Amino acid sequence: MDIKSQISEIYSMIFNETPNSDTSDTLIHQYKENNNSMDAVEYYLRGGEKFKKLCYELEKELDIAELYYNVLERMPDKEGLEFFKNQLLQNKKSLKSIESEFKNSEEFKAKRS
Amino acid sequence: MNILGISHLEPSTFGHYTSVAILDDDTNLFAISEERVSRIKNDGGYPSNAIQLCLNQNNLRLDNIDNIAVGFGLEKQHMGQKMEAKFCSYAKDSGYKKTAIERKNPIFYDHQYIHARTGYALSGFKKALIICLDGGGVDNGEPNSGGMFLADNGEIQPIKYFPMYHSLGLTYGAITEICGFTMTDGEGKTMTLAPMAENESEENKDKIYQRMCKVFPNFKGTDVKSNGGVTFIGKFLHDTTIVSVNDTRLLLLKKLYHKNLIAWAAQKRMEDILIDFVTTAIEQTGMKNIVFSGGIFLNMIMNMKIQQKFGDKINLFFNPLASDHGNAIGATLEQYYQETGKNPISPYMSLYLGSSYSNEEVLSSANRFNFKITKVNKTDSAIDLIERGKVIGWFQGRSEFGPRGLGNRSILSLATEQKYKDVVNEKVKKREAWRPFCPTIIEEKSEEMLVNSIYAPYMILGFEMKNPELYPAVSHVDGTTRPQILKKDVNPDFYEVVKGVGGIVLNTSFNLAGDPIVETPHDALMTLKNSEMDAIIINDFLIEQNK
Numbered sequence: 001m002d003i004k005s006q007i008s009e010i011y012s013m014i015f016n017e018t019p020n021s022d023t024s025d026t027l028i029h030q031y032k033e034n035n036n037s038m039d040a041v042e043y044y045l046r047g048g049e050k051f052k053k054l055c056y057e058l059e060k061e062l063d064i065a066e067l068y069y070n071v072l073e074r075m076p077d078k079e080g081l082e083f084f085k086n087q088l089l090q091n092k093k094s095l096k097s098i099e100s101e102f103k104n105s106e107e108f109k110a111k112r113s
Numbered sequence: 114m115n116i117l118g119i120s121h122l123e124p125s126t127f128g129h130y131t132s133v134a135i136l137d138d139d140t141n142l143f144a145i146s147e148e149r150v151s152r153i154k155n156d157g158g159y160p161s162n163a164i165q166l167c168l169n170q171n172n173l174r175l176d177n178i179d180n181i182a183v184g185f186g187l188e189k190q191h192m193g194q195k196m197e198a199k200f201c202s203y204a205k206d207s208g209y210k211k212t213a214i215e216r217k218n219p220i221f222y223d224h225q226y227i228h229a230r231t232g233y234a235l236s237g238f239k240k241a242l243i244i245c246l247d248g249g250g251v252d253n254g255e256p257n258s259g260g261m262f263l264a265d266n267g268e269i270q271p272i273k274y275f276p277m278y279h280s281l282g283l284t285y286g287a288i289t290e291i292c293g294f295t296m297t298d299g300e301g302k303t304m305t306l307a308p309m310a311e312n313e314s315e316e317n318k319d320k321i322y323q324r325m326c327k328v329f330p331n332f333k334g335t336d337v338k339s340n341g342g343v344t345f346i347g348k349f350l351h352d353t354t355i356v357s358v359n360d361t362r363l364l365l366l367k368k369l370y371h372k373n374l375i376a377w378a379a380q381k382r383m384e385d386i387l388i389d390f391v392t393t394a395i396e397q398t399g400m401k402n403i404v405f406s407g408g409i410f411l412n413m414i415m416n417m418k419i420q421q422k423f424g425d426k427i428n429l430f431f432n433p434l435a436s437d438h439g440n441a442i443g444a445t446l447e448q449y450y451q452e453t454g455k456n457p458i459s460p461y462m463s464l465y466l467g468s469s470y471s472n473e474e475v476l477s478s479a480n481r482f483n484f485k486i487t488k489v490n491k492t493d494s495a496i497d498l499i500e501r502g503k504v505i506g507w508f509q510g511r512s513e514f515g516p517r518g519l520g521n522r523s524i525l526s527l528a529t530e531q532k533y534k535d536v537v538n539e540k541v542k543k544r545e546a547w548r549p550f551c552p553t554i555i556e557e558k559s560e561e562m563l564v565n566s567i568y569a570p571y572m573i574l575g576f577e578m579k580n581p582e583l584y585p586a587v588s589h590v591d592g593t594t595r596p597q598i599l600k601k602d603v604n605p606d607f608y609e610v611v612k613g614v615g616g617i618v619l620n621t622s623f624n625l626a627g628d629p630i631v632e633t634p635h636d637a638l639m640t641l642k643n644s645e646m647d648a649i650i651i652n653d654f655l656i657e658q659n660k
Contacts (some may be wrong), residue, residue, distance in 0.1 A: 014368055042371055058369050065361040066327045069341035076361055 004030060010042050015054065062089045063095050071102040073111065114451060115173060117181045118243045119162055119219070120437050129157040129297050130438035133515075134466075135167045135178075136445040140457035143171055144466040144514040146438050151630040155298055156610040156629075172467050172493035180452075181219035184227035184444030185250070222447050224440070225260035225407065226269065231443035232406030233264045233431030237460025242263045242400035244391070246275070247407035247436070248282030248297070253552065259407060261335065267397060267450060272398075278342035279330035281383065282408050287343040287358045288328075288379040292372040296356070303376045305413050305549055308379035308591035318377065321370050325378035326530070328362050329334070332386045334393030369603055383409075384418045385565070391419055395427060396614045406432040406439075410573070411516070417575035421565070433464060433571035434515055438607060442466075448533075461570060463603050465521055468510030470634050475651045478634040480641065487653045492606055496613035498648060499525055504541050505642065506623050506649030508637045509606060513630070517572045518622030520553060520607035522630050524646065527586065528552050528619045534586040537621060540645035552587035553597045555608060558616035562634025570596045585650065586619045 001009070007027045011019040020026065027041050034040030045051055064084045068076035087093040091103075102108055118134040121603040148440060150152055150162035168174060172604055192251035228250075229243040246259035252271070260274040266562070287294035289303045328403030331338040333373060346359040391403065403423075410416060416431045449457050458624070475536060478505045479486050489507070498505050504526040513519045526533040540547050547650040551572050559566040562584070575595045581588035588594050597620060601608045623631045625644060631637045634651050641649050641656065 030308060039371070039373075044369065058365055059634040062365045063326065064370070065365060066324075069360075069362060070327055070331075073339050075341070075344045075359070081361065084615060 003028060006038060007031065007041055010038065011045065014042075014045055014051065056090065057085075063084045063088065064098070067095075067099055067102050071099065071104075072107055114179045114449070115171075115177050116445045116448045116593065117164070117167070117584055118144075118441040118443070118448070119180070119181065119183045120185050121183065121446065123158075124648050129155045130436055131157050131160045132438035132441035133160050133163045133167050134441040134445045134514075135171055135173070136449055136457060137171055137173070137480045138422040140449075141171075142420040142458065142462075142466055143167055144442050144446070144510070145632075146470070146514070146629070146644045149467065150321060150460060150547075151511065152629060152636070154627060154629050166468065167529065170658050174414060175217075178485070179218060180448050180457065181217045181440075182444035182448040184447070185201065185218050185221075185224055185439030190446055201548070210557055217289075221446065221565060223252035223443055225252050225257060225264070225274065226271065227440045227443035227447060228406040228432070229260070229264070229269050229404070230261040230447045232404040233262075233269060234443075234446045234456045234458055235432060235434070235460065235462065236404045236430035238264070238404065238428065238430065238541070240400070241404050242394060242398050242432075243269065243404040243406060246281050246409040248286060249277050249280050261595060263341070263398065264404075267454060267456065270373075272329070273335070275330075275337055276339075279332075279341065280342070281386065281390050284329050284343050285343075285383060285412075287345065287360060287363055288356045288375060291363045291367050292376050300408075301411065301546065304380055304414055305547075305589060306373055306376035306382035307414070308377070308589060308593075309547060310371075310373040311591065313371075313374050313377070314633055317370070317374060321366070321374050322381060325375075325382045328366075329379075329382045329386060332390060332554070333493040335390055336452050336464065341592070349575060357573050359564045359617075366556065380414065383412065383436040385418060391423060392498070395423070397429040398615070400427075402428045402430070404430045406435050408436040410435040413573060415578050417577075420567075420574060422563070423501060424567070428502060431573045433517075433573045437514060443490055447512045456473075461568075464517075464519060464571065465511040465604070466514040468632065469511045470652070472652050472654070474598045475634045475654055479651070479654065481635075482638050483659055484638070484641070485657045487655045487657075488653055489650070491650050491655075492609040492654055494655050495525070495556035495610045495650055498525055499610070499614045499618065502527060502533075503647035504537055504580060504645075506631075506637055506641060506646055506651075507607070507610070508631065508634065508649060510604075510650040512632055515571075516622070516629055517551075517597070517632075518620060518624075519570075519572065520599065520604045520611075520620065522623040522632075523553075523607075523610075523620045524623050525610070527614065528584045529564040529586065529615070531585040536645075537586075537619065542621065542624075543644070550587050550621045551597065552584065552593045553599050553607070553611050553619050553620040555616045556598055558601050559596070559598045559658070563619065568600075569596065569598045581598045584617060587617070595635040611657070 030044045031041050065076050085097050116573050121131045131147040133235040136142050146164050147160040147163040148156040205271050221637045225245040241264045243262040248259050256277040257274040258277050261275040262269050289299045294302045331340050343360045347358050399488050410431055507523045507525050509523050512522050572595050575593050578588050578594050581592040599608055
């Protein structure tokens, strides 16, 4: 795989989109400036504003995913994960209240019984 | 009594390391993995090549085999119907049951139990607690991910098993995939990647560690509670199943953190779980001898942490045949024990259990290549070449059983300069530049070089180096190393070579990245041809590229 494709792969893995040509050029420059290090490209991306914004959302999504695995002992369904993540992001519910909701659910009770 | 032991499970997504062993009338042991003969790394297929080689090398025919023992975990009397149906369905398709092997009525032993037998037999302990943890197996017809056993005077009794969905091995394997490596093959890479996160912020380390605690099975001592387990997805492709991780938490962690941090957190969590586990196990059983077996214990750095924590109070033995290939030997040992009540192997036995090749066979292979062949004094030649900064292949006697080159199928170079690590990684092994190499250290030098040195002949136990800067080719970024400590009587020729170059040498298994360790002279010669290695010494012959 050539350098551009490798950089594009890292970018897509983090942001779920392909980099535009300006971003791509900047990242190739980073790569060359840092002794041809792909790690340096990844750290550069992770240090940017775009990643910081994404991080907040991903952390909330991870909070919900953990509740699914640790309380309901299963992988989250896509709709549920999206729904509860948005509840958190929009400050409609706290993580604690969602956890209580999970623990009061029929699914949880059925599992315990 | 000739016993043929097999470790093999098919069709299984996780079938790997198929291996066979023969324990003959005189309790001589021969063992080899199918990968060494088929040349497919981690080959999990039916071991027809390995069985044939085993029989040939021992001048036996299948008729001469008195018992066949299978050590993968399909114990016949207690086997669950589902497992039986699955195995028999495969057996019918593959010809397993159609062969003469079926007519021998093979005995199927339990998986963790055989891990326990292998480690216990090698440890030499009379009374011991045995802790087995791995990806998964079947005991008493039930899938599990490990077990605890008490052994006394040969008898091994299970204390408890751990459910399959609390598998430490599968969890670490899933994280290995997330780090970009291959599960059941790349776990060692995850382990060596972990210290690369040393410069990450404490805040990031703390955050990901808290997350990782929720991914790993929820162990408290030797008890474990469910957290749903890591989740995978299987895709059928032709006649095999490709498994990939679809665990939501791990996929999100991959987006959030660099793989170095993920590896660091996984390694730390494993170590913390095991330290707590062993502490509790000691309290519960009061045992002074502990044996560790199962694939988890290929993690040399975790083993080092366990050794550092408990080694001054408790006798610990880390089974070098910890992963599933070792169960071929374990099955023969169990069968022998059932027949005689005895253990046929000695503590810390050598692992040179494969084939050897005569000078005639070496010449016959070498003459097919355009190489320069010279008859030499092998140890003098090796010392001279290594001291002159050359990277050489060293091929002598019987091949090693298991994943390490221990001085019979090894690539050697000086340990004293970083450039040798770089050359071996880039031009010889053709693998990632950051990956460290192991040294072989002669026993007399081990205290001088290692912190809290103990006899460790198998490259299964890590140590901190006293002066890692003196041996940069075999020290990792955290100052640790994973040595083979060599006694003269274990391998006199190799000992002479290591002693001749200062008592320490870089020793990595004789193979290119992605290949199994070389078995035959032909395999070694092909490796010379396909790499930038300077020379190889096979038996008494120095073989070099014609320039």
